[in-house]
Amino acid sequence: xxxxxxxxxxxxxxxxxxxxxxxxxxxxxxxxxxxxxxxxxxxxxxxxxxxxxxxxxxxxxxxxxxxxxxxxxxxxxxxxxxxxxxxxxxxxxxxxxxxxxxxxxxxxxxxxxxxxxxxxxxxxxxxxxxxxxxxxxxxxxxxxxxxxxxxxxxxxxxxxxxxxxxxxxxxxxxxxxxxxxxxxxxxxxxxxxxxxxxxxxxxxxxxxxxxxxxxxxxxxxxxxxxxxxxxxxxxxxxxxxxxxxxxxxxxxxxxxxxxxxxxxxxxxxxxxxxxxxxxxxxxxxxxxxxxxxxxxxxxxxxxxxxxxxxxxxxxxxxxxxxxxxxxxxxxxxxxxxxxxxxxxxxxxxxxxxxxxxxxxxxxxxxxxxxxxxxxxx
Numbered sequence: 001x002x003x004x005x006x007x008x009x010x011x012x013x014x015x016x017x018x019x020x021x022x023x024x025x026x027x028x029x030x031x032x033x034x035x036x037x038x039x040x041x042x043x044x045x046x047x048x049x050x051x052x053x054x055x056x057x058x059x060x061x062x063x064x065x066x067x068x069x070x071x072x073x074x075x076x077x078x079x080x081x082x083x084x085x086x087x088x089x090x091x092x093x094x095x096x097x098x099x100x101x102x103x104x105x106x107x108x109x110x111x112x113x114x115x116x117x118x119x120x121x122x123x124x125x126x127x128x129x130x131x132x133x134x135x136x137x138x139x140x141x142x143x144x145x146x147x148x149x150x151x152x153x154x155x156x157x158x159x160x161x162x163x164x165x166x167x168x169x170x171x172x173x174x175x176x177x178x179x180x181x182x183x184x185x186x187x188x189x190x191x192x193x194x195x196x197x198x199x200x201x202x203x204x205x206x207x208x209x210x211x212x213x214x215x216x217x218x219x220x221x222x223x224x225x226x227x228x229x230x231x232x233x234x235x236x237x238x239x240x241x242x243x244x245x246x247x248x249x250x251x252x253x254x255x256x257x258x259x260x261x262x263x264x265x266x267x268x269x270x271x272x273x274x275x276x277x278x279x280x281x282x283x284x285x286x287x288x289x290x291x292x293x294x295x296x297x298x299x300x301x302x303x304x305x306x307x308x309x310x311x312x313x314x315x316x317x318x319x320x321x322x323x324x325x326x327x328x329x330x331x332x333x334x335x336x337x338x339x340x341x342x343x344x345x346x347x348x349x350x351x352x353x354x355x356x357x358x359x360x361x362x363x364x365x366x367x368x369x370x371x372x373x374x375x376x377x
Contacts, residue, residue, distance in 0.1 A: 273317070
């Protein structure tokens with residue numbers, strides 16, 4: 001066997017790699033840095049375990065939410081540290097307080113993002129905040145398998161496609177496995193993030209990247225409490241490319257999870273556009289969109305009620321400003337052009353030519369500053 005699924009539909013969830021009994025599958029990077037699985041046909045025993053577990057081939061059941069809520073953590077200091085309302089932290093702390101394990105995306109050395117295993121509140125700090133990049137899932141399935149075999153409760157937090165891989169892998173352990181899918185725009189690769197940064201930053205010993213601060217978009221690289229590099233949205237090519245949708249995975253543009261029916265027990269995201277008059281806190285401190293999708297999700301929600309504030313809202317309001325709850329962002333001329341240019345011209349000029357208004361605006365800003373610094377580093 002030489003192919004698991006259509007490469008353009010592959011989610012990069014790595015379920016196939018961890019499932020293979022003879023370790024004949026590995027990841028290779030495509031032209032924009034996304035990992036896609038490749039099979040060593042000399043080792044393959046044609047068991048088709050990879051084909052069966054692949055969520056492209058076997059899409060897990062998705063359900064309409066049974067409850068739609070605007071929600072927030074009552075503790076304002078912790079809420080402000082989180083990206084949107086602090087609900088993921090509340091849920092994670094509950095699981096750990098009851099002897100469970102939490103898996104989520106974290107910055108790791110080498111300017112990469114991996115899923116990690118958390119057993120303490122301190123380790124949860126690494127999961128806070130939005131990550132506008134795809135995390136690596138290799139090895140996580142085996143760790144979760146061991147935890148479930150040992151009778152531990154496991155909470156997995158990830159993009160819908162990552163949750164789909166987890167659900168396919170552990171359908172027989174459903175009772176102890178809880179999942180949260182995140183409202184997802186699409187995922188750039190780690191390689192794309194690295195290509196956007198100056199070499200001096202890549203060579204630093206930074207230990208954290210923040211893509212935003214609460215509801216304010218500000219890309220920053222940190223070492224401990226020290227910010228060593230930062231760029232606001234209007235000066236950051238990576239953020240601009242992300243929101244325009246230049247360099248997502250191919251599968252993101254046709255994502256089967258960008259719809260009203262959800263894959264996780266709970267769905268979390270930002271509640272953009274909520275009627276401020278119905279919320280008793282300042283929305284700038286963070287309001288979560290909280291979708292409860294399953295009976296298991298309802299049980300988890302009830303357990304954290306003392307820690308959170310909630311208001312029932314109509315689903316149409318949530319969908320109105322979270323378009324990924326309706327449909328994926330389609331591929332555009334810009335995204336196709338970027339894919340052609342990037343292998344030849346590199347990151348900066350591929351962005352400039354794919355979003356030419358950046359050059360025009362940059363020239364205008366320079367003229368206003370009398371030839372000052374360029375708009376974006």
